[in-house]
Amino acid sequence: MDESRLQTISQLRAFLAGTLEVRFCVPDNDDARYAHIVAVAVRLDYAKLKRPHKGVVLRYLQRTSGYSRAQLTRLLMRVVHGASLHKRYRSPAHAFARRYTPGDTVVLAEVDRVHGTLSGPATVHLLRRAWARGDARFERLADLSVSHLYNLRASKVYKAQRVSVNRTRPLAHPIGLRRAPSPQGRAGFIRIDSVHQGDLDGTKGVYHIYAVDIVTQWEVLACCERISQAYLLPTLEALIEQFPFVILGLHSDNGSEYINKVVAALLEKMRVEQTKSRPRHCNDNALAESKNASVVRKTFGYSHIPQRFAARIDTFCREHLNPYVNLHRPCLFAKEVIDAKGKVRKTYPHDMVQTPLEKLASLPDAQQFLRPGITIESLQAKAAQISDLDAANAMNVARSKLFDLFNRRPTAAA
Structure with a gap:
């Protein structure tokens, strides 16, 4: 380092300000840096400098040595007291002995x-x-x-x-049987699902609760404001009561709105078997999910419907929509055929197109599935009171009035 021209504090200030041209480089080893610090301290007589001037020397040495201000202060104190600058630490000659090999x-x-x-x-x-x-x-x-x-x-x-790995242990939920329902040709085994009617500015819409019988495709649609227990349980109980036959089993997906202790207690009280979908079996609840598109979305669409209209929608479903889809609206029923490879294939022949009521009436001993006080003849008489076309028109008129209520602008507060 060629900095021999820096003899005074004013020259150091000029150097730090960048106005004095001096060629220098930071030494690459501690011994050279220590020698540079000693030379500067002796040349400028660091011990007799005033405090502001000592600060200039410290800033200069920071620039030229690369050490921190605190470390330079300690090194210069050793120079002032006459001690030599050298490394006072060294690596141990022998590492710590290990007792256990x-x-x-x-x-x-x-x-x-x-x-x-x-x-x-x-x-x-x-x-x-x-x-x-x-x-x-x-x-x-x-x-x-x-x-x-x-x-x-x-x-x-x-x-x-030895590597010990603790894998995640699956937790078996005690609520519901994880298997597909097995109606064996009997009415009363329903699949259920929930449909949310959209959000608007962070506000939730109504929730549709849709249930369909596996054998007869008898469909019941209800509506509630929320899917919490306070709203869902009364809706679920009223929905089950709308089926003309005794409910023997209820199948749902693994959502917490159905897989909980309160719903399990309600179904146990009604002596209804509860099953839930299996992993990697996406078709376990496919019947209810397909009806969500063909019935729920086709009737109510995808737009947001405020929760305050849940009671009006539930009344419309009970008085107009449910009677129409069960007594007047035909459904396709599958016929299972086993091919040469032993695989079960489903076809939908035209001669098996029936309404849910016609399918129910075609079951052997259908009367044994019905609730007390309900007969096949009374259901057929109710269906004969109005034609299919008139029932569809009446449902559409009621639906239009309901949607006019949704679109009506709320009255401003007085």
């Missing part, structure tokens, strides 16, 4: 593997017992402390010998 760690890993990783005190007791029985491998491990035992278990040698 990698071989001891391997033996410990074997003990843990055989005994299933017992607690620290139990493992230490086993090590001492092994040494007492004359096993020379446990000479050093017999004096192993419980605290240092866990240090050895965390070492790389131990982990290379």
Whole structure:
């Protein structure tokens, strides 16, 4: 470093301000830097400088040596007191001796593997017992402390010998049977699903609760403001009561609105078997989900409907929509055919197109599925009171009035 021209504090200030041209480079070793610090301190007589001037020297040495201000202060104090600058630290000639060798760690890993990783005190007791029985491998491990035992278990040698992985354990939910329902040609096994009627500016819409019988495709649609227990339970109970036959089973997906203790208690009280969808079986609840598109969305669309209209929608479904889809609207029913490879294929022949009521009436001993006081003849008489065309027109008129209510601008407060 060529900085011999810097003899005064004013020259140091000019250098720090960048107005004085000096060629310098930071030394690449501590000995050269120490020599540079001593030379500057002696040349400028650092011990006799005033405090502001000492600050200039410190800033200059920070620039030229690369050391921090605190470290330079300590080094300059040693120069002022006449001590020589040299490294006062060195790497130890010998590293700390290890009491337990990698071989001891391997033996410990074997003990843990055989005994299933017992607690620290139990493992230490086993090590001492092994040494007492004359096993020379446990000479050093017999004096192993419980605290240092866990240090050895965390070492790389131990982990290379024995890796313990705790996998996530599946939790079996006790509510509902995880299987597909098996109606075996009987009416009364329904599939259920929820449909949300959109959000608007962070405000939730109404919730449609849709249930369909597996065999007859008898459909019941209800509506509630929310799917919390206070709103869902009365709606679910009223929905089940609208079916003309006794409900024997209810199948849903794994949503918490149906898989909970309150709904399970309600179904147990009504003696209804509760089942839920299985993993990797996307068609377990496909019948209800397909009806969501063909009935719910086709009737109410996808636009937001405020929650305050839930009671009006539920009344419309009970008085107009549900009677129309069950007594007058035909459905396609599948016919299962087994091909040459043994695979079950479903076809939908035209001669099997029926209304849910016609399908119910075609079941052998259909009367045994119905609720007390309800007969097939009374249901057929109700269907004959109005033609299919008139029933559809009446439903559409009621639907138009309902949507006019949705679109009506609310009256301003007085």
